Amino acid sequence: MRIKLAEKYGFCFGVKRAIKIAEENRHSATYGPLIHNANEIARLKENFDVALTNNLNDFQTGDTAVIRTHGIPKEELLHLKERRVNVIDATCPYVTKPQQICEQMSKEGYSIVIFGDEKHPEIRGVKSYADEAFVVTEVNDLKALYLKEKIALVAQTTRKVEEYMHIANYLIPRYKEVRVFNTICNATFENQEAVSMLSKEADVMIVIGGKNSSNTKQLFSIACANCSESYHIEDENDLDASWFLNKRLCGISAGASTPDWIIQNVVNAIESFTS
Numbered sequence: 001m002r003i004k005l006a007e008k009y010g011f012c013f014g015v016k017r018a019i020k021i022a023e024e025n026r027h028s029a030t031y032g033p034l035i036h037n038a039n040e041i042a043r044l045k046e047n048f049d050v051a052l053t054n055n056l057n058d059f060q061t062g063d064t065a066v067i068r069t070h071g072i073p074k075e076e077l078l079h080l081k082e083r084r085v086n087v088i089d090a091t092c093p094y095v096t097k098p099q100q101i102c103e104q105m106s107k108e109g110y111s112i113v114i115f116g117d118e119k120h121p122e123i124r125g126v127k128s129y130a131d132e133a134f135v136v137t138e139v140n141d142l143k144a145l146y147l148k149e150k151i152a153l154v155a156q157t158t159r160k161v162e163e164y165m166h167i168a169n170y171l172i173p174r175y176k177e178v179r180v181f182n183t184i185c186n187a188t189f190e191n192q193e194a195v196s197m198l199s200k201e202a203d204v205m206i207v208i209g210g211k212n213s214s215n216t217k218q219l220f221s222i223a224c225a226n227c228s229e230s231y232h233i234e235d236e237n238d239l240d241a242s243w244f245l246n247k248r249l250c251g252i253s254a255g256a257s258t259p260d261w262i263i264q265n266v267v268n269a270i271e272s273f274t275s
Helices: 013-023 038-048 074-082 093-107 121-127 161-174 186-199 214-226 260-274
Strands: 002-005 029-031 051-053 064-067 086-089 111-115 133-136 150-155 177-180 204-208 230-233 249-254
Touching: 002 260, 013 038, 013 064, 013 093, 038 051, 074 086, 093 111, 093 121, 093 150, 111 121, 111 161, 121 133, 150 161, 161 177, 186 204, 186 214, 186 249, 204 214, 204 260, 214 230, 214 249, 249 260
Parallel strands: 002 249, 029 051, 029 064, 064 086, 111 133, 111 150, 150 177, 204 230, 204 249
Antiparallel strands: none
8 A cells, every 4th residue: 555645734834833832932821722633732841841731810910821823812811911931933934913903993993703613722712803793614604694785704714715815706706896815825725735636646635634623624624525435534543544445545644733743643653554
């Protein structure tokens, strides 16, 4: 059996930047998981003494708080600064962009529509920058909303472009002005295209990434659409040797928060099954 990696996979610019920031700030703590990968968070704790807390009140004056790649709500950021906590912002620039758009478009009187998962930390942060925002996941969610004649539309950075266009195409003919902002990360789009191509030729697909990782879930969804034997794993410990029996081509992709060392461990484990 051959093993083939997708043309684009793994760490994106924002994640690489956040990890570098965390490594440069030893003995700090991240507010919320820096990225959605428990193994990498454990590595930062062990090698750089970068702790993790989900409690805002754990930070006291003089402490160093590293803001997660997904960003945090505006009021929580202000709270940290008011307590004179040393804030190191590792929010991905691709996430900062929709925050800024929501803030500016709200000031200009637009209804804000956000395409994404309302429970996801990125969206909770983005929503907080608008005076009022409506979070939707599909066209049906729009039908019950009372919106102004001017609408600004943004998307979670890890969503599928095709699904985002469904939302935009519904709004455009029904409202006087619809401003559609492309806030989907380029790396997300490239990884999705790559997993789509690979999963069409593979007879087993492995998608590596955190179980809470939105972009990994999207990759897995695309893989499943093209390859019925697709599996979402966090690391090599989740593998099952029976998945690879009588297979010709194993395709591998990985979410934006998956480090190379985990991907290599998975490849090594699969090779040991088939050698």
